[in-house]
Amino acid sequence: CTSGMGVVACLPQLVVCSIDLSTVFQEAGLKTLGPEGLFLFSSLDVDHDLYLSAEEFKPIAEKLTGIPPPAEFEEEFLHDPNGETFTVSAKMQPLLLETMTKSKDGFLGVSHSSLSGLRSWKSPATPSSTFSAAQFRAFLPPKGKGELGDTWWIIPSELNIFTGYLPNNRYHPPTPRGKEVLIHNLLSMFHPRPFVKSRFAPQGVVACIRAVSDFYYDIVFRIHAEFQLNEVPNFPFWFTPGQFAGHIVLSKDASHVRDFHLYVPNDKSLNVDMEWLYGASESSSMEVDIGYLPQMELRVAGPSTPSVIYDEKGNVIDRRGEGGEPIQFVFEEINWSSEISREEAASRLEVTFYPFKKVSFPNALMDINMSVVLVVYVGSGRTLRETVLESSPVLALLNQSFISSWSLVKELEDLQADEQNLVLSQKARLHLEKYSFPVEMMVALPNGTVVHHINANNFLDQTSMKPEESPSFSFSGGFDDPSTSTYIRFLQEGLDKAKPYLQS
Structure with missing residues (x-):
């Protein structure tokens, strides 16, 4: 999967499914709160339990007071000199400039200085680095998330309809804290200026338990982060891989790491977004492009090992050599008591990031019968993901009646x-x-026939508000978004146009 460039395909099933808010509660909510109030409530009620917890109400509190609560961070990692360590190696092949669709020198006003950071980035900033196994405790599941297939946020997204996106005119990442420190250290092996929290959704790090044994977990993870490649006096240049994927095999007490791999998937023809400013301010014009990165990965040289081995009486019987060579061990084979495939684990991560997405586009077109209708988005999907596809009512509708891709x-x-x-x-x-x-x-039939379609530019023109029509503060700006009702109306019109074909 990639971020910021793609096609979204949704398959609405013509089956009535249960929804989180029953019809009775919807009617009562409409009567008591009105459409805008019900929209606000459902947008905040993330778990759809008809109750707003303090955490769910947090965006409203921050909006009203203007003062976000202090961030909570885990205690910083304390190095254990006797703990196990291992070496991580970084490899990369630079972006293939010829795969950029429009940003050749002199084309569309693209200057050489704009791409200077990209052109000079040929190899990892740190080819090799030593880590402590205990540092990777950040990948262990939290309480209540230790079962096969469980997913959780290692670094949760902080973007919502109130915060919008993070600013573009930055050169240096904020100081990482808590679990961000490890992710920052790992990504810094590629480039000295990684931003662990990307400017746009999806943001953060999600993990999933792929396999379990008596003493080990195999955890698959996915990271959405980006790099700032330029420095002053050049204007900011953002390099955003579609995702960082990977897995780690570690003991349940994080004292031992058997395997670790982090990489940018290269199985797509394009896998990186790039954006750069033509000025120093946030309002400066922005150029965008996409391209292909052949390789960017981190691998361990071998399992973690201790620097010193003691006997039962506490005497040193072996230690790491002066040249840094690890003590030689024969590691037992891990027998997984339960496991799922890496593909299944990756799919669960993807659905956690994109609740509206279920299957790949080719699979959506294959093996489906004529009782379903496809909704397809051809082109970049980021704008839609940051608007209508971030809306809780829309997500509820998609989860109720659609398979998405x-x-x-x-x-x-x-x-x-x-x-x-x-x-x-x-x-x-x-x-x-x-x-x-x-x-x-587009709204299309399973045989590929398109029965309804609209260009996204026209769609956005229909739903945009003029500056003088936008109040300085209103819940309508965040919740009663015209794009949401227009999006839902588009889907319903498509279904109506598809019905004669399905009934014939």
């Missing part, structure tokens, strides 16, 4: 060119015929 436009073109699967090729062609830059919203 996205893919790159390039992947649709590849599917269209696939002579080995003519059925899928034909469906991809029908979608691409209706596509116009930058994003086309």
